[in-house]
Amino acid sequence: MKPEIAVTICQEPSGQLCRGTEAIGSSPYNVQLRIGCPPGTVVKALHHSHPGGLAKPSPADILEAKRLGLNHLCIENDFELRCYKV
Ligand SMILES: [Zn+2]
Numbered sequence: 910m911k912p913e914i915a916v917t918i919c920q921e922p923s924g925q926l927c928r929g930t931e932a933i934g935s936s937p938y939n940v941q942l943r944i945g946c947p948p949g950t951v952v953k954a955l956h957h958s959h960p961g962g963l964a965k966p967s968p969a970d971i972l973e974a975k976r977l978g979l980n981h982l983c984i985e986n987d988f989e990l991r992c993y994k995v
Contacts, residue, residue, distance in 0.1 A: 910960050911958070911987075912936060913933075913934035913958050914940060915934075915942035917930045917944050918953050918981075918983070919946035919951060919953060921950050922949065929944070930943055930945035952977070953979065955974060955979055955982055956983040956984075956990075957984060958984070958985045961986070961987065963984075964984045964988070964991040965993075966984055970982055980994065981993065981994055982995055
């Protein structure tokens with residue numbers, strides 16, 4: 910099974926989105942991401958995968974997104990990518 914992945918999505922002052930830090934977990938269920946954006950950009954969202962699972966945020970995902978002050982959470986499974994407003 911594919912490992913879980915996570916990517917920080919950041920926004921430049923122009924509004925353009927860009928990638929921040931990325932992490933690949935050692936298993937389908939466990940990834941640790943240090944949220945980080947390039948200088949001059951701000952964190953907007955977090956994308957991560959649920960290999961073999963649902964493209965829906967878990968209660969823990971939502972709590973973490975709120976704690977980090979994120980606007981959106983994007984979850985991908987083996988079939989689709991969905992983004993949710995937090
Ligand atoms: Zn999750």
